[in-house]
Amino acid sequence: MAAWRRGVALRLCATVVLLDMAFCKGFVEDLDESFKDSRKDDIWLVDFYAPWCGHCKKLEPIWNEVGLEMKSIGSPVKVGKMDATSYSSIASEFGVRGYPTIKLLKGDLAYNYRGPRTKNDIIEFAHRVSGALIRPLPSQQMFEHVQKRHRVFFVYIGGESPLKEKYIDAASELIVYTYFFSASEEVVPEYVTLKEMPAVLVFKDETYFVYDEYEDGDLSSWINRERFQNYLTVDGFLLYELGDTGKLVAIAVIDEKNTSTEHTRLKSIIQEVARDYRDQFHRDFQFGHMDGNDYINTLLMDELKVPTVVVLNTSNQQYFLLDRQITNAEDMVQFINNILDGTVESIFKSSPLMGCFLFGLPLGVISIMCYGIYTADADGGYIEERYEVSRSEIENPEQIEESKAQQEPRTGDSPVPAVQEPKDVLEKKKD
Numbered sequence: 001m002a003a004w005r006r007g008v009a010l011r012l013c014a015t016v017v018l019l020d021m022a023f024c025k026g027f028v029e030d031l032d033e034s035f036k037d038s039r040k041d042d043i044w045l046v047d048f049y050a051p052w053c054g055h056c057k058k059l060e061p062i063w064n065e066v067g068l069e070m071k072s073i074g075s076p077v078k079v080g081k082m083d084a085t086s087y088s089s090i091a092s093e094f095g096v097r098g099y100p101t102i103k104l105l106k107g108d109l110a111y112n113y114r115g116p117r118t119k120n121d122i123i124e125f126a127h128r129v130s131g132a133l134i135r136p137l138p139s140q141q142m143f144e145h146v147q148k149r150h151r152v153f154f155v156y157i158g159g160e161s162p163l164k165e166k167y168i169d170a171a172s173e174l175i176v177y178t179y180f181f182s183a184s185e186e187v188v189p190e191y192v193t194l195k196e197m198p199a200v201l202v203f204k205d206e207t208y209f210v211y212d213e214y215e216d217g218d219l220s221s222w223i224n225r226e227r228f229q230n231y232l233t234v235d236g237f238l239l240y241e242l243g244d245t246g247k248l249v250a251i252a253v254i255d256e257k258n259t260s261t262e263h264t265r266l267k268s269i270i271q272e273v274a275r276d277y278r279d280q281f282h283r284d285f286q287f288g289h290m291d292g293n294d295y296i297n298t299l300l301m302d303e304l305k306v307p308t309v310v311v312l313n314t315s316n317q318q319y320f321l322l323d324r325q326i327t328n329a330e331d332m333v334q335f336i337n338n339i340l341d342g343t344v345e346s347i348f349k350s351s352p353l354m355g356c357f358l359f360g361l362p363l364g365v366i367s368i369m370c371y372g373i374y375t376a377d378a379d380g381g382y383i384e385e386r387y388e389v390s391r392s393e394i395e396n397p398e399q400i401e402e403s404k405a406q407q408e409p410r411t412g413d414s415p416v417p418a419v420q421e422p423k424d425v426l427e428k429k430k431d
Helices: 002-025 035-041 054-072 088-093 119-130 140-149 162-174 219-226 236-242 261-276 294-300 329-341 352-359 363-370 391-395
Strands: 043-049 077-083 101-106 109-113 152-157 179-183 199-204 207-210 231-233 248-254 285-291 308-313 318-321 385-388 405-407
Touching (some): 043 054, 054 077, 077 119, 101 119, 140 179, 152 162, 152 219, 162 179, 162 199, 199 219, 248 261, 248 329, 261 285
Parallel strands (some): 043 077, 152 179, 231 285
Antiparallel strands (some): 043 101, 101 109, 199 207
């Protein structure tokens, strides 16, 4: 009798799970060739997938949850999925080069999503990109609300000006990463001091920084550098994103499960420098910590011991290792200053693999070298893994083996020829 009851319970649970899956799937539309003509009537969040793709199968339950959530909150964004092997010409038109590819389609624009494949991150991306490019902040209350909600955001203050035009141009390119607002001087918090108007500010880390064209150069490049918090938990995906900033990245490589003083001390020192010296270093440095040394050792082709500190130069193929004992923040500041003034050149090293990773060389050239790097599971430190395919493979999916999986992001020439691609505002790097 007990065994019979357990069997009934298991069958009931399986039925509930299947019903739940079917319920979620009901909010994700299966798209076909008619989508090409009808898509401009709405804003679409689309997953381009291949039935044989393992990463696509892993994304499917998350994608169903995204569809359900977007529907339940009344979002204007419709959620769909398209079998890119069955509709290869449409997939090529949208610049699909690998699977899965997530895009938000809004009018003539196609925005690539390259963030972590979690429900909340995907939904946040859809909300940000589907809304207004520049969101107005009409009151101090609204400003305070935005400050509580967003860790990093940008604000243009002032009226019409050439700077505002540059701000709009930068927002159209970088909206996939961060939020852009506009406000009058009266709305800005009292602690903000502006030497001149108009101005562009970034609010982060419980403070703000003002864009200075003379000091900071191109506005879009400055925004791209400043869109990160000053201190981060670094993984492979984030390190790739930081490659666009040109900053030096100071990383405490530690074992987070190890609570010994030696491990916690280095992390605390990096955090202290990031917090107390940010005015001095934020233009040149990014700070953070990384759990474990497996990833960084593969990237640098070196054998770093934990705990330690490594400083990566994202503007070239080099990195710095400690040449002294770091016992406090002052020691770390001295080490950073020595890097900046060139007096630690004797430990300057070069890693070709890091250069390939940071500068986005065509993956076909370095896939064998990089495969060991790009195998982190999406449930842990996220790295975007996608299958890169040719047109012949699209048309003959039975010939594909999952051993052909390669890492995205990819730059350079795609093996899938594009057919009159719509404007894509998130092609990060061009070779």
